[in-house]
Amino acid sequence: MESKGDIIIEVENLVTHYGDTKVLDGVSFTVRRGEIFMIIGGSGCGKSTLLKHLCGLLRPTSGRIVFQGSDIASMDEDQLAVMQQSIGIAFQSSGLFNSMTVGDNIAMPMVEFGSVDPSLVKPLVRMKLSLVGLAQAEHLMPSDLSGGMRKRAGLARAIAVDPPLVYFDEPSAGLDPIMAAGLDELVMKLNKLLGTTFIIVTHELDSIKLAADRILMLDRGKVIFLGTLDDVEKSTNERVRQFFERRADEHIEQRQLA
């Protein structure tokens, strides 16, 4: 039986390329069940790419990603689909289906996975929407919502079927501070009450300090920091210090992209 503290996902020496560019370079870490694990780093350092690897949307050049004992990189389509159904993903730009109402969007995983009693779909949709403060938006179309509201609806869909593992790609970007704080609180509540594991890509220093159990920092595809918030204080890495003290570079760095 699964219990808190097990390793839920283990990444070993992950290397990946976009064309000739190495995006991730030997990334290794483990995430334990019931953790809030945050991935941070400057723009373009490979965070979103890493997240896409963790849910099997991209295949690595080399390395292993072990999810509950089996390697994602060597799964076939069917196994991957089973794995993906136990993960909730909230995308950076919400990923809502434009052709359905917000309510239908959230009902979709419940109906498609077939694991939910049909009569429960409605109250569950209402519950999840009210958790993100969108109870009134059930019958609206995604195009009627603002960017921040769409994002929250995306989160509601990600947590629709109580998945044991949830990925958030920049959940609070584009939200006002009040809403962002509310989301942090929601993440912590779900984490505490349902034991949901969260892997969150973020830039938000405040939510890192509030919610993160452990932090992984990437820079140019390499792990430059892995540890708790207390460890940050002890870190001697210049980039890490700079990030947490919110200092600008002396010159805006021009990244080599191709």
Added chain:
Amino acid sequence: MTPTRVRCPETLDQDTGRTLFEVVCGKKVVPADVEIDLSATLSMDSFGGAWILRIAEQLRNGGKTAVCVGAAGDVAAFMDMLEPGMQRPATDTRVDTVLFEEFGGEVINFTKEFREFLELCIDAIYWTLVAPLEGRGFRFGAFLDELHEMGVRAVRIVCLMNFLLGLIIAMLSAKQVEAFGLQIFVANLVVIAFARELAAVMTATVVSARTGAAIAAEIATMEVQEEIDALRGMGISVTQYLVAPKLLAMIVALPCLTVLGMFSGILGGTLWGIGVLGFQPSIWYEQTLGATSMGDIGQGLLKSLFFAVAIALIGCHNGFRVTGGSRGVGRMTTRAVVMDIFTLIVIDIIFASFFYYIMK
């Protein structure tokens, strides 16, 4: 009346929740208000919570109430989290309209759309014809790109379609006149048909499916992704930037394609005449040349000019009107092609009646 008390099991999930629901709401008439006792419950998940919400809703519909009591620790925190969902659900605010409202709405929509279309037309005429002469700029590079995309890249399909159509027309008509021995006049028929009607209409149909759809999809996608707003925000005229090059490219490309279409169609007819009907090439050639008149060709080309304006403007117009994300882009693209083809036929009818009955 004292409320009925129901005890919840230790874990409240999808299965135990269903049992609870059946116990409380299984009877036809719920006798009294219900107290859901959560004191024995140690853990619950969203599904369990959803069952409680269903029970609450069911009772509310029957004029009774349900309250949760005795929750402690994590379960209490979970119930707190669900609290907003216990209230009345959002009502569907979309109202049903009656017949007259719908009719009026349609009329208003139509006039609004017509006005937008007229504005676009006037803007487009200004930015394509007047503004360049005033020295306000025309994107010549974009015009050439569009010309290549709309014109050069469509040559093969336009020629092929017209060629096959020419073949079919010759095939069909030869059979009809066979009994009278007038097969040589098939050459006349093919030439006149392609010069006046078929090349222009066939080419315009192919181009509206190809380019009209592309224009609508491109502009609609730009609108959805706020690229159009970005242009406007920079103080750049959208009509100048997007519409004018497309419109002029279409006006140049479509008549050119139509000329190629006429050639290919006549070539198709000729192939049938010489290859199958067995006429001497020189005889067929003479007959064809004799039937060719500049007036017919001019008629076809004039028509294709109008087709070009219609295809470009309808594509742009539908692109700008998009609402509702990716689904909207698809809908507007379809709409553009349907409107294109309808408009082509209308223009064609107007021309035909004008030239055959008024001009004689």
